[in-house]
Amino acid sequence: MASESGVVPSYRIVLLDRSAFPFDLKRPGFSHKWVEYRTTPQANVAERLRGATIAITNRVPVRRREIERLPELRMIAVAGTGYGQIDLAACRERGIVVSNLRGWCDCSVSEHVFALALALRRHLSEPRRQRATRLAPVHHRGTTLHASCPRSLRRHHGNCRLCHIGTRWRAWQRRFA
Numbered sequence: 001m002a003s004e005s006g007v008v009p010s011y012r013i014v015l016l017d018r019s020a021f022p023f024d025l026k027r028p029g030f031s032h033k034w035v036e037y038r039t040t041p042q043a044n045v046a047e048r049l050r051g052a053t054i055a056i057t058n059r060v061p062v063r064r065r066e067i068e069r070l071p072e073l074r075m076i077a078v079a080g081t082g083y084g085q086i087d088l089a090a091c092r093e094r095g096i097v098v099s100n101l102r103g104w105c106d107c108s109v110s111e112h113v114f115a116l117a118l119a120l121r122r123h124l125s126e127p128r129r130q131r132a133t134r135l136a137p138v139h140h141r142g143t144t145l146h147a148s149c150p151r152s153l154r155r156h157h158g159n160c161r162l163c164h165i166g167t168r169w170r171a172w173q174r175r176f177a
Contacts, residue, residue: 012072013054016040020058020079049073056101057085064090077101 013028015036027034032054039060040048046066049055053072055062058079067073067090075097076086083098091098 011053014052015056016060061085
């Protein structure tokens, strides 16, 4: 996209810690120069970001002392959750946008939520709690259920047939679709 003067803006994008990504990152669709480093020691951050308009980092901190030395920097994209490694006050003072990469971890976070829901449903933390409190498990039809398991689950456990499991699976699929 050309500016009023007809000059195409030039973006220099620097990825500070390529080794944090076990996959290829999607490059932006606009004109840019892409530079990436496998890892970046803290002492080299300002040097490697010199001339960059956009910085991408996962774990490499970008602190005030670096930000003050980078007049061209306009954006820091964090590939992860949170901004603890970025000096937000310094960025705000300089008008530098700080953002997470769109879609970062969407799949793994939703899978984690699903796993936690199943863990709660199946009382997977119960054995640890029982060891800590010395609660006795309840034995039922060759399996071990715990006293905290709802009575209705203990009563119906072991009466499942393939069609019931399939029905339950379809219900779970509908809930998480």
